[in-house]
Structures are given as C-alpha cells and as structure tokens.
Amino acid sequence: MATSLFLSLVFHNHQPVGQFDHVNEHSVRMAYEPFVELMERHPAIKCGVHFTGSLLDYLVAHQQPLLARVRALVERGQLEVLSGGYYEPILATLPDEDKLGQITKLSRAVEDVFGMKARGMWLAERVWEPHLARPIARAGIDYVIIDDTHFEAAGYNKERDLFGYFVSEEQGDVVRVFPTLSYLRYAIPWDSVPNLMAWLQAQAAQSAPGTQPRIAFMGDDGEKFGVWPGTWEHNWGGGQYMETLFSALEAAGDWLETIRPCDYVDQYPALGRVYLPTASYFEMGQWSLPPERFRELKRIKREFEDQSREDVLRYLRGSIWRNFMVKYDEVNQMHKRMLVVAEKVHAMPPGPARDSALDLLWRAQANDAYWHGLFGGVYLFNFRIANYANLIEAEALAEGENPLIAVREFDFDKDSLPEVVMTGGHFNAIWKPSTGGALLELDYRPARVNLLNVMTRREEGYHDEIRAAAHEGRYYTPDMAEAGVWYDEHNMVRVKEPGIEQYLLTDWYRRGAFIDHFLRPDATLDAFYRMWYGEQGDFVNLAYDVEVQGGGKETTVTFTRDGHAWVGDYHRAMRVTKAFSFQQGSDTFRCIYTVRNLSDAPVDVRFAVETATGFDGGQLLDFAHLTVNEDEEHKSLAAVAAYKDVTRHTTTSMLRKVAVTTELSDPCALWVVPLETVTMSEAGFERGYQGTVTLHVWPLHLEPDGTWQGTITQSVRAVEG
DSSP, X not given: OOOOEEEEEEEEEOOOTTOOHHHHHHHIIXXXXXXXXXXXXXXXXXXXXXXXXXXXXXXXXXXXXXXXXXXXXXXXXXXXXXXXXXXXXXXXXXXXXXXXXXXXXXXXXXXXXXXXXXXXXXXXXXXXXXXXXXXXXXXXXXXXXEEHHHHHHXXXXXXXXXXXXXXXXXXXXXXXXXXXXXXXXXXXXXXXXXXXXXXXXXXXXXXXXXXXXXXXXXXXXXXXXXXXXTHHHHHTSSSOHHHHHHHHHHHTTTTEEEOOHHHHHHHSOOSOBOOOOSBOOHHHHHHTSOHHHHHHHHHHHHHHHHTTOHHHHTTOOOOOGGGHHHHOHHHXXXXXXXXXXXXXXXXXXXXXXXXXXXXXXXXXXXXXXXXXXXXXXXXXXXXXXXXXXXXXXXXXXXXOSSOOBEEEEEOTTSSSSOEEXXXXXXXXXXEETTTTTEEEEEEEGGGTEETTOOOOOOOOTTHHHHHHHHHHTOEEOHHHHHXXXXXXXXXXXXXXXXXXXXXXXXXXXXXXXSEEEEEOTTOOHHHHHHTOSOBOBSOSSSOOEEEEEEEBTEEEEXXXXXXXXXXXXXXXXXXXXXXXXXXXXXXXXXXXXXXXXXSSSOEEEEEEEEEEEOOTTTTSTTTEEEEETTEEEEEOTTSOEEEEEEEEEEEEETTTTEEXXXXXXXXXXXXXXXXXXXXXXXXXXXXXXXXEXXXXXXXXXXXXXXXXXEEEEEEEEEOOO
C-alpha cells in the first residue's frame, strides 16, 4: 500500500557556551543517549538530529563512543544530521560574515564527525527575518526549519496548508522552508500515543490518490525528552512514551512512513513560494515585551482561547526578538560590544591568530545570554561570564601584544548619544556620559573578565504571578514536594524558596560603577537596598560633560556636571567632577572626585559614590568574599551589611582568580548591597545572585564655593586557589 503520509521528526540538542560539564553529562545520560538507543532498537524509524557546536565540542572531547553510534545511524540512512550557526547565535543580529562563517563551521564539523554533508539547518530560537534567506543559501544550506506561527502570520492555515515545504528567496538566493507544526510539538510527548496516531491517520486520509504525499513535520528540543523536570520518567522510565511511540509508528507502516527531511526534499517539490515576516515562536514574542504588555498579551490570549477564537489567535503575537536589546540594557551592551570586536577581528590579516580570534568571537555570539524567557538567559551568570571572556580575548588577539591606550567618543550603544570607550593596556572601560557619567563596563584584560558584569533589578511580566500566589497562599515549594504534597498545576505556583516575594525589588537606574548620589538624611542601608530611599541630587542618571586627555601610555577621562541637590527646603547648585586616570600596563587606576558648592549658602549633604563587582558565585563564601580594612575575615557578598570608617575593601573571586581592592583617601561609611533577581526556570521561580553594590558615603559640610576632594583607587591582582 502506498504511503499516505510522511512524518519527519527532528531533535534539536543544545548546551550553551559556558555550560557546566556536569549539566552536559546529565543531558547525555538523560536524553541524548536514550534517544540513540531508541533509534538503534527501531531501525525502520528515520529522523533528523541537530547538535549545536558548543555541545558537539563537549561530545567530541568526552563522548566519542556515543558519536560513533550516531555516525553508524547516519551511515545506514536512518539519521540525518543538520547544520546551523555553530555556537547557536541569533543569526539575524550577526554581521554577514559571521552568519556565513558560523554555518560553514558547523557544516564542516558535521561532515568531519558524522561523514555526511549537512543539507538542512536549525535556526536558533526560530528567529526569522526575511533577509536570512540569502546568507543561509550562500552557506550551502538547502532547507531551514521555522515554526508554523511564522506561516500563520503570512495568512496560511496551519490545519490545512502546511503539510509540505516551501521556497523563499532574497535577491534571487533560494532556500527551502519546513514549517514545524505546533500540534506535534505539544503532542509529542504530552498527548497520548493513540491520540497522536489518530491525528496522523486523519491527516493521511486527506491525501488524495495520485497526489503528492503530505508530510507532517516536527522539530523540537531534544532536552524535552529527558532533561526537563519529570520528562525522563515520562519518556524513558515508567512512562515509556518514546518506546511506545516508535513502536506505534512502525506498526503503521502500511500508511505512514517516517522520513529524513533531506529525502523528502529530494523526492518531492515545494508547495510553492513563501515570504515570511520577522517572527519567532509565540512565547518569544511575549517574553520580549515590556512587563505591562507581557501581562496584557497573556490576558488577551487566554480570553480568546476560552472563546476558541482561532481566527483571532492566529494573528496574535508580541514583539520581535530584537526588542530584548531595548528591554535589557545589559543585552544591548553585550551585543554592541560584540559588533565592535567583530570589526577589529575581521580587519585582521589572514592567519592562525585571526582564525583563533574568529572562533572566540563566534563563541561570544552564543544566543543564550542575549535574552530571557522560561530559562534564565541573560540572568545566568556563567553565560555572561563566558561571552565576555571570549570577547575580551578575541579583542586582545586583534589588537596584538601591549596595545597602547585608545579612547574614542562615539555612539557605542546606538541610542544617538555618544559613549566613551577606552581599550588597550590592562583595562577596557565604557562610560555613559548621558546617564550619570557611569562606568558600565570595566574589563580586566589579563583575566578576561568584566568586573562590572552585573544585572539591574527589573520588574518582569511574570512577577505579578508570584505576588498573587504569596498573597493567596498558593506557593509550592521543594519542601512540599519532599513531603509528598500534590502539585495542582492550575492553582499553585512553583517557587524554590518560601518568602521569595520579598526579593521582587526594582532599580530605578542602570547599575554600574562610579554613580554619584546625594542621599537624604533619613536614607538607611535597608532603604537603599530596597530602592525606597530618598535621592536629593540630580546626578545619578542625568548628563555629564566629558573631556578626554592623553592616550597611548596614559589617559585621563574627566566627567563634570553642574546640577543641584535639595538641602532641606532649598535647591542648591552643586558641581561634581570625577577624573579617571589610567596608565598602560598598570593594574591600578584612580578616580579623583571634587564636589563643589556653587550656591551662596553653606550646605550639609551626604555624598555617596556607588561601585560594583560582578563575580559569579558571589553568594557562596567558597567562591567569592569581601574583606574590609585590615580585617581578614571573609564576609559574604550576598549579605546586606554596613561598615564604619572604611579606607579599604577587597572583593575576591576564587572562580575568576582575581581580587579588586578599593582604597579611599577619606574614611567613609560603606554599605554593601547584593543585586538579586527573581526569575523563571523550568523548576519554578528562583532567586539569583547578580553582583554586589558597594556604596561609599561621606557626610560633607561645604561653605559657599567650598570643595571636597577625595580619591578612589582601584587595583586588580591575580589570586591563587
């Protein structure tokens, strides 16, 4: 009997750059290896599989026997291995050379490791923009996988029109496009196998005799089959879902045939041309919205789902992926930093150094730290650490040994206002004059670490769920799970700790360093931690003038603002000047502060300078700690604390093997405040450490035209351990 329906299943396996080895090993044991064993037990089933380059690097180093088994499946025509951007970048946001380079690199690796030419590719997070057809085609790729939601946005009916592939083009370059069906992505493995088979049989019945057989296509995350919470038991343990599914597919061989995408392309023509809009899957569009719009879209979607209004739902979507660069300044900074480094790397002459720098640049383009959704994304410290380390090293290779200090003023972050960017020597630095003259990035080049790799605390669209659950007593905690309390997924909210709602704190300015405050007399440590304190000046996030002097061996960058501070009921004119001095090859820099009273009356103010450090693991004393003055006791970076008469403090990272010492010419009160965020994860809402703020507070009495001057010196040294 002729095949009435083809089924193509593609499993996308990915672990990010900077992933912990134990997570990689866990994923192999729980998902990747069981899948290979399943394929070996069912030789009649044909599938596609995609390994990102970052995961493939780990497998090549640690799992050669598993790769040999995958190659055997390829050689007998049972498995097709796909290409993609090597380090799983959001392809649309890369320089064109890197789009081509990343795809080519993974295609070569597929051929080297598995012995087959890659025909198709996985598009990271299915972020599609129409111009991508050209670089994908020019990279030698025949087809790409995109969600059916992209097609719905172009007017297609996913229940009827998407049982095949289409052709898209850009400037005459052609690429085939397979729609992955949302029904299959949710049904496998969550619906029962009989229900799934009934749906497939209904699709087969719609194939008219003598016409081209339809194909039902599914591409989805391989980690869904064993790594996600509860999925191993369902798929491979007592549930045996995947074994049941593959057995059912084999039993339906008289009307259903599994097929590799490349084989279907070779045997059957496209259904037609298609021009798809900029899009990703629905949830990505929702996640990229501002919090209030996130909630609004969620409510509207639920209302139309309750009304079964598919005619409306098919046109419902949020923003586009690029909006993450608006939503999170830290994402935009990392992306624009990548573009600056890319320009330097691509200007290098051909050779081994350029090849190494290119690979580091491509690693830094890994998408995982550039957005946030169900998984931690930009909130996961190890991903940000890895991206910055790769960028700093790539830039160092591009600049060569002992580069001179160079300072440029240009619109680095693409907001129409200039930033000050310093490179060379032992430090890179980026200041934003239009926003308090704040230092937003400080790279210590010898250790390849961004010392200001912190996250601002923001309201997220899902935070209202936490507040409501706390108010109504609907938390489901790990303790409850251990006690055997039943989890009601419709009414309960998973949290990793009780009382997590107290950490839903929001900063009103972008966190960084050398941010200038005038505190109200009643401002306290706890109020500053919770952002409930009174700010009396207009210096935190307003514009400073900038002057750059020198360059080469040494440079001074000076920021000045004539502003005001409330002193009692009076708005007094004040000037703050901060002059940063760097020397080539030095591990130390200094900032000289001058505060001048420009009014005609004496003032008493509390002037404070905020600095920060961004060290992963800062919540654990084994990984990072603080010391104050001559006291060598290790203090937690995750504790809210205050210290008196401080002239020196040191933040040490045992993971990054560096220590940052801050010395103060005038003793100050020191407030230490952790930055902690509450974010989504697969296992529930969790609190995450994102860096530590150190606020230096001086009470100042200034006569008319009187000044105070103080120096903050920071030095970095390597540590052992």
